[in-house]
Amino acid sequence: ILFQVNGHSPDSDVQSEESLREDLQEFLGREAPLHQLDDLTKVNPVTLETVLRCLQARYMADTFYTNAGCTLVALNPFKPVPQLYLPELMREYHAAPQPQKLKPHVFSVGEQTYRNVKSLIEPVNQSIVVSGESGAGKTWTSRCLMKFYAVVAASPTSWESHKIAERIEQRILNSNPVMEAFGNARTLRNNNSSRFGKFIQLQLNRAQQMTGAAVQTYLLEKTRVACQASSERNFHIFYQICKGASEDERLQWHLPKGAAFSWLPNPERTLEEDCFEVTREAMLHLGIDTPTQNNIFKVLAGLLHLGNIRFADSEDEAQPCQLMDNAKCSVRTSALLLQLPEDMLLETLRIRTIRAGRQQQVFRKPCSQTECDTRRDCVAKLVYARLFDWLVSVINSSICADPGSWTTFIGLLDVYGFESFPDNSLEQLCINYANEKLQQHFVAHYLRAQQEEYTVEGLEWSFVNYQDNQACLDLIEGSPISICALINEECRLNRPSSAAQLQTRIESALAGSPCLGHNKLSREPSFVVVHYAGPVRYHTAGLVEKNKDPVPLDLTILLQQSQDPLLMVLFPINPKEKTQEEPSGQSRAPVLTVVSKFKASLEQLLQVLHSTTPHYIRCIKPNSQGQAQTFLREEVLSQLEACGLVETVHISAAGFPIRVSHQNFVERYELLRRLHQALMGPISPSPERSPHSKEATLQPLLQDILHTLPALTQAAATPGDSDEATPAPVHCGRTKVFMTDSVLEILEHGRAQVLEQCARCIQGSWRRYQHRKQQRQRRAAVLIQSAIRSWLARKQIERLHTAATTIKHAWQKWRIRMAFLASKELDGVEEHFSQVPRSSSSSPQPLVQTRLLGAIIRLWPLGLVLANAATGIQGFQRKLVVWACLQLPRDSPRSYTTQIAQQDQAGVTSIRALPQGSIKFHYRKSPLRYADTCPEPSPYSVIGFNQILLERHRLIHV
Ligand SMILES: Nc1ncnc2c1ncn2[C@@H]1O[C@H](COP(=O)(O)OP(=O)(O)OP(=O)(O)O)[C@@H](O)[C@H]1O
Numbered sequence: 001i002l003f004q005v006n007g008h009s010p011d012s013d014v015q016s017e018e019s020l021r022e023d024l025q026e027f028l029g030r031e032a033p034l035h036q037l038d039d040l041t042k043v044n045p046v047t048l049e050t051v052l053r054c055l056q057a058r059y060m061a062d063t064f065y066t067n068a069g070c071t072l073v074a075l076n077p078f079k080p081v082p083q084l085y086l087p088e089l090m091r092e093y094h095a096a097p098q099p100q101k102l103k104p105h106v107f108s109v110g111e112q113t114y115r116n117v118k119s120l121i122e123p124v125n126q127s128i129v130v131s132g133e134s135g136a137g138k139t140w141t142s143r144c145l146m147k148f149y150a151v152v153a154a155s156p157t158s159w160e161s162h163k164i165a166e167r168i169e170q171r172i173l174n175s176n177p178v179m180e181a182f183g184n185a186r187t188l189r190n191n192n193s194s195r196f197g198k199f200i201q202l203q204l205n206r207a208q209q210m211t212g213a214a215v216q217t218y219l220l221e222k223t224r225v226a227c228q229a230s231s232e233r234n235f236h237i238f239y240q241i242c243k244g245a246s247e248d249e250r251l252q253w254h255l256p257k258g259a260a261f262s263w264l265p266n267p268e269r270t271l272e273e274d275c276f277e278v279t280r281e282a283m284l285h286l287g288i289d290t291p292t293q294n295n296i297f298k299v300l301a302g303l304l305h306l307g308n309i310r311f312a313d314s315e316d317e318a319q320p321c322q323l324m325d326n327a328k329c330s331v332r333t334s335a336l337l338l339q340l341p342e343d344m345l346l347e348t349l350r351i352r353t354i355r356a357g358r359q360q361q362v363f364r365k366p367c368s369q370t371e372c373d374t375r376r377d378c379v380a381k382l383v384y385a386r387l388f389d390w391l392v393s394v395i396n397s398s399i400c401a402d403p404g405s406w407t408t409f410i411g412l413l414d415v416y417g418f419e420s421f422p423d424n425s426l427e428q429l430c431i432n433y434a435n436e437k438l439q440q441h442f443v444a445h446y447l448r449a450q451q452e453e454y455t456v457e458g459l460e461w462s463f464v465n466y467q468d469n470q471a472c473l474d475l476i477e478g479s480p481i482s483i484c485a486l487i488n489e490e491c492r493l494n495r496p497s498s499a500a501q502l503q504t505r506i507e508s509a510l511a512g513s514p515c516l517g518h519n520k521l522s523r524e525p526s527f528v529v530v531h532y533a534g535p536v537r538y539h540t541a542g543l544v545e546k547n548k549d550p551v552p553l554d555l556t557i558l559l560q561q562s563q564d565p566l567l568m569v570l571f572p573i574n575p576k577e578k579t580q581e582e583p584s585g586q587s588r589a590p591v592l593t594v595v596s597k598f599k600a601s602l603e604q605l606l607q608v609l610h611s612t613t614p615h616y617i618r619c620i621k622p623n624s625q626g627q628a629q630t631f632l633r634e635e636v637l638s639q640l641e642a643c644g645l646v647e648t649v650h651i652s653a654a655g656f657p658i659r660v661s662h663q664n665f666v667e668r669y670e671l672l673r674r675l676h677q678a679l680m681g682p683i684s685p686s687p688e689r690s691p692h693s694k695e696a697t698l699q700p701l702l703q704d705i706l707h708t709l710p711a712l713t714q715a716a717a718t719p720g721d722s723d724e725a726t727p728a729p730v731h732c733g734r735t736k737v738f739m740t741d742s743v744l745e746i747l748e749h750g751r752a753q754v755l756e757q758c759a760r761c762i763q764g765s766w767r768r769y770q771h772r773k774q775q776r777q778r779r780a781a782v783l784i785q786s787a788i789r790s791w792l793a794r795k796q797i798e799r800l801h802t803a804a805t806t807i808k809h810a811w812q813k814w815r816i817r818m819a820f821l822a823s824k825e826l827d828g829v830e831e832h833f834s835q836v837p838r839s840s841s842s843s844p845q846p847l848v849q850t851r852l853l854g855a856i857i858r859l860w861p862l863g864l865v866l867a868n869a870a871t872g873i874q875g876f877q878r879k880l881v882v883w884a885c886l887q888l889p890r891d892s893p894r895s896y897t898t899q900i901a902q903q904d905q906a907g908v909t910s911i912r913a914l915p916q917g918s919i920k921f922h923y924r925k926s927p928l929r930y931a932d933t934c935p936e937p938s939p940y941s942v943i944g945f946n947q948i949l950l951e952r953h954r955l956i957h958v
Contacts (some may be wrong), residue, residue, distance in 0.1 A: 035060070038104050038647075039067040048640060052418045056631045060621055064102040068645055071616040072109050076137040079628035083913055085144060087151050094152040106141055106345045110148040116613055117408050118208050121664075126410045127612040129438060132619030133417035133639060135190030135626065141617055142200065142414040149202055149410065153210040165209060168399065172202070174282035175395045179215070181240060181279040182388055185224055186233040188267075189624065191283050192273050194386075195221035195235070197415040197434065199605055212401025217392050218415070218605070219598055220432055223546075225378035225384040228265050233382075234271045238264055238304060241297045244276025252299035253292070264306030286398045295566040299387065302337030303380045305330045309349070311372040320350035320366040327607050338383075339564035348558040351377050359724060379555055383715065386570040413605070413614060417619075418533045418642055424545040429483070429538055430598050432531055433476050436469050437602055438616065439644065439815035443468065445614055453738045457733025469532040472515040476529065477599060481509050483529070490544040491593050499525040499541035507538070533642030547593045614925075618643045662698045665737045666705065669747055671754040673704045673714075709743070712750040831833070 014296045033059035037043055041048045045890070051068075055075065060064055062083070063077045083089075084105075091106040093099045099115075100108055113126040128145060131140045150169035180192065197218035199284035205211045228234055242255055242264060250256060282295050290518070309331055310324035323346075335342035343887050350372055354363040367375060419428045486506055490497055510516050517535055525540045559571040620639050625628040695857065707731060730739040739747075742764040844877040 003361070005056060034058075035063060037066075040073070041067070041069050047638060051645065052633055052637055052639060055620070056633065057638065059631050060629070063103075065106065066933055067104045068079040070616070071618055071645070072104060073645065074106060074132075074137055074141055074617055074619045076140075076619065076621050078622070078630075080624050081108050085147070086570065089150045090148050092632070093148075096459045099743075104145050106617065107148050112535060113410055113613075113615055114149070114152060114208065117410060121668075121796060123611055123613050124408050125612040126615065127609050128410065128615045128617060129413045129415075129442070129609070130617045130619060131415065131417060131435070131438060131643065133189070133621060133642070134193050134415060134419065134619040135624070136416045136619035138417065138619050138638070139184075139192065139194050139339075140621060142198075142412045143597060145412055146176070146200070146202070147171060149210055151204070153204060153208060164213075168212055168401070169210060170376050171286055171399045172200075172210070174285040175213070175215060176401060177278050177282040177393065178286060178391065179274065181237045182222060182235060182391055183237045184273065185221075186271060186273075187229055187230075191271050191626075192236075194414065194416065195224055197393050198413075198609070200414070201411045202412065203401045203411045204408045204410065205406050208408070209704075211406045213409075215392055216601075216605070217388075218434070218601055219427075219594075221427060222381040222385040222388075223377075223427070225303065226380045227261060228263070229686045231266065235265050236271070236278065239251055239267060239271075239274050240279055241300055242267065242304075243270065243274055245297070247299070247865050249294070252296050254305065254337060255301055261304045261307055263304055280586075286395055286740075288394060292566070296387065298337050299383065299564065299566055302334050303383060305337060306333035306376060306380055307333065309376055311350070311369045313369040313383055314366065317368075318366060320347075321369050321372050338559075338567060339562050340558065341561060343604060343860060344558060344561060347569070348377070349556050353554045370690060375552065375555060378551060382555065383567070383570065387566075390570055396495075401849060411608060413609070418531065420536045424536055424538045426487075426543050426594060428536065428694060429529075429543075432529070432533075432536060432596065433484075433598075434602055435533070436476065437606060438529060440469050440473060441606060441609055441614070443644070454733075456739065457731075457736055459733055459738060470842070471513065472529065472531055475510060475513040475515045483510070483527075484599065485512075486594060487543055487547050488593050491548045493526065497544060499539070499543070502540040502543060503527055532644065534638070547588070547595050552743070555940070647780065661700055661735050662735060663735065666698050668702045669751060670701060671758070672708045672747070672750050674699070674754050702737070704730060706730065706737075708750065712746050715750075737899060743929065745770045764925070887919070921940065 006381070010677050034043075037054055037058075040051050040054060051923065055066060055073065058064075058949050059075050059907060062077070062081070064077050064081070065077075066073045076242065089105075090107055093111045094114075095109070099111040102108055109128060113128060116126050130145075133140050150173060154165045154169055179198070182198045183193050184192050199216045199218070201214045201216070202210055203212045203214065216717060224232075224234060233239065238261075241249075242259075242261075243252065245253060263806055282288070282291060287294075290773050299693045308327065310327045312324050314321045327952040331346050332342055335345045338345075350367055352365045352371070352375075354365060355361065356363060415434055415438065416431045416876055419431050474482065474720055476482055479485065483506060486502070486509060506527050507516070507518060515530045517530055519528055519537050522537065524536050527540065528535050528537045556571065558709055559567060560573050562568060622636055623632045624635060703929065726836075729771060730737065730743045732738075
């Protein structure tokens with residue numbers, strides 16, 4: 001194996017053989033941490049054996065997901081692992097800065113896909129191809145992804161839109177139980193095997209919120225309605241109605257408890273999928289109301305009764321077959337439930353109508369027992385297939401968003417895996433054909449395209465031999481001659497052909513194909529196709545009939561007669577309708593066979609896949625018994641080989657899964673040139689972009705960007721992590737840049753850094769601008785404030801000034817008045833003194849008073865001066881001086897008293913005149929009414945007695 005993978009021959013290089021052996025031994029010596037290897041590309045050397053050991057180690061350690069380069073390998077745990085699918089975990093993957101750095105998980109693929117949609121890098125639309133054999137976990141994985149998107153792609157802003165989004169998601173999730181009830185069945189390999197392929201398109205709006213979905217189904221295995229292999233079952237819905245119907249419904253649908261139906265094998269074992277209530281609830285959510293549901297279940301019950309109609313072989317060919325015992329009752333019940341005329345039903349099943357000739361003459365021919373059975377089965381298949389298609393269309397109309405409301409999508413493809421049974425027929429041929437196509441898409445996408453591109457781009461690359469399945473596809477679908485073409489031709493010719501004849505035709509016409517084999521030991525006519533996943537033997541018996549999928553016209557006409565509302569919708573009366581049973585004579589128009597219809601829908605699907613960025617999840621079934629903790633190496637090995645995983649691992653590890661055109665690369669990472677500038681000085685100026693020299697102009701820019709990589713790698717490397725510091729694997733081809741995931745990550749990280757810097761720069765400039773604006777506004781405000789304040793101050797001052805002027809005027813007026821009154825008062829006193837007759841001594845008292853006043857008025861200042869000036873004079877001497885100055889009569893000393901100021905208060909403070917005591921001098925309280933104040937007296941004009949008192953200090957100083 002080692003030699004195969006590494007392309008060496010044992011003869012040519014013995015030394016390398018030994019070194020490889022050493023490598024392997026060294027690797028095997030490190031077996032213990034094998035389960036810790038998250039990526040199979042890290043297994044060294046990459047061989048089936050080592051990959052298998054790694055997967056086994058991880059499976060035993062309950063680690064079910066492993067990366068294999070660009071693919072995710074999902075091992076079926078066959079046991080509930082609820083902690084692996086918690087909504088919290090979904091959010092963790094969604095919020096992780098680098099989800100690929102978390103443990104491998106289906107959520108990490110989901111998140112990566114979602115981020116790709118967000119990044120808007122072409123192609124924006126994404127697809128996830130979930131493949132694997134039956135029972136490997138494809139449906140489970142698709143369901144997980146849908147739940148993941150329902151959680152992460154639903155963060156609408158308003159409460160109302162949140163409710164709408166929730167309803168849509170619920171409907172999308174509800175489509176699962178309905179489709180599984182009608183399209184899944186128990187097979188030998190899987191209790192819940194999808195008997196149809198489906199492509200679910202999750203529609204996202206501009207904000208990457210899920211706004212709706214659309215489902216496209218492929219190749220429902222409708223034969224299962226009328227024919228089930230032993231130990232297998234019919235579609236789940238039949239068991240659900242038989243087990244879950246209420247008493248009333250049983251009566252209505254004629255399904256008594258314990259009734260036996262030949263199309264309902266193995267009813268005794270109840271599966272967890274047999275939950276009628278869940279299906280009904282989901283149907284209700286999808287807008288299928290209870291009456292319509294009852295109608296559907298009534299028709300299904302009618303089909304079950306139809307299956308119980310048994311015909312006895314007729315001895316006379318001209319007579320129609322007789323019914324077996326009890327069959328009459330089944331015909332009646334079936335006709336009742338399907339609302340068909342009983343006679344017509346019976347007659348159509350037993351008698352064939354043939355139109356022939358130019359006049360389209362009608363001939364009626366009784367059918368053989370086998371033909372009757374086939375016609376009965378055909379009615380059931382026809383009804384069920386149309387019912388299933390109708391359900392899908394109802395689901396689509398319920399979950400599909402307006403075409404204008406979504407812009408991008410994520411497609412989930414859940415197709416049946418590769419099948420190889422002892423007895424394979426047209427169904428297996430179609431399924432394996434689809435798998436071949438998908439494998440080719442995978443190969444084309446990851447392997448061939450990669451290698452071819454490397455060559456075209458001039459990259460040095462050691463090629464890996466991969467398994468190209470083009471030869472196999474040519475054998476199946478090629479033109480003009482291939483298996484499909486030959487089978488179709490048989491249908492078109494409409495001639496009776498035996499299985500052996502078909503085998504001979506295929507073998508002779510396609511003898512040159514390397515993928516066609518023949519099992520000589522087989523007694524039954526068959527041919528072998530060597531698929532990429534292994535050889536499969538297909539029986540030719542019944543192949544052409546199945547491909548024709550004949551629907552006799554009279555059966556369709558019969559169903560058009562039904563009065564049942566649902567059947568009337570499923571079988572509208574359309575006179576133009578033609579079936580393939582009686583192609584009119586020599587008509588050479590292409591016949592719409594099963595294979596041609598399947599091929600057309602497959603091509604349509606592949607077109608969609610080609611226009612998207614694909615992601616792959618390979619589901620692996622560790623054992624066919626569905627047991628937990630059981631890893632059967634042989635079974636897993638065959639699956640690993642079947643899905644070409646080892647080649648994928650090897651190429652993904654060594655190759656460059658990411659390639660971006662120069663133009664796109666420069667557009668996205670031109671920003672990184674700023675880093676280059678920061679790290680290595682000025683960058684070359686951006687050249688003018690002229691269309692002629694586009695490549696030439698891009699080259700310097702590319703180089704600038706690529707030169708930043710070492711620094712970015714260095715920055716991204718955590719200290720002590722030598723792996724990440726090694727030069728990043730990136731190559732610049734002729735038109736594209738090739739790189740690994742890790743380089744993309746580094747570039748994206750660098751880009752994010754530069755964008756952050758730019759954002760900071762913009763923020764800084766904006767803040768500066770805001771600051772400057774604020775400053776300007778503040779200055780303006782201050783200016784306005786100061787202007788207003790000064791205006792207010794001026795106003796205030798003006799007011800004060802006016803007030804002061806008013807006060808001044810009033811004051812002046814008052815002073816003048818006071819002065820006038822004071823002078824008048826004083827003048828009055830003087831006049832009074834002058835008028836008092838000096839001689840009148842008849843009354844001594846008034847005389848003394850008059851003299852006293854006269855003395856005070858005349859000599860007071862002098863007395864004061866003397867009193868104050870006589871600093872050396874104390875006591876009585878001082879009094880004498882005062883008396884002398886005042887010329888007070890010494891003979892009547894009791895008529896007055898003199899108070900001398902205290903030690904610290906020089907001078908006389910008051911003179912009291914007695915006996916009346918009416919004349920009292922005090923410097924604070926004047927006897928004068930008006931002349932007791934002296935606002936700013938002129939220094940030379942002593943105008944009042946009181947003023948003299950008040951101003952004595954000043955006078956003293958003077
Ligand atoms: N991750 C898982 N965790 C737990 N059980 C799982 C898981 N994946 C699958 N299973 C189990 O395996 C069974 C088969 O899975 P599923 O129906 O998804 O297979 P499939 O590949 O879709 O098969 P088919 O092709 O027949 O439809 C499921 O019913 C479920 O019980």
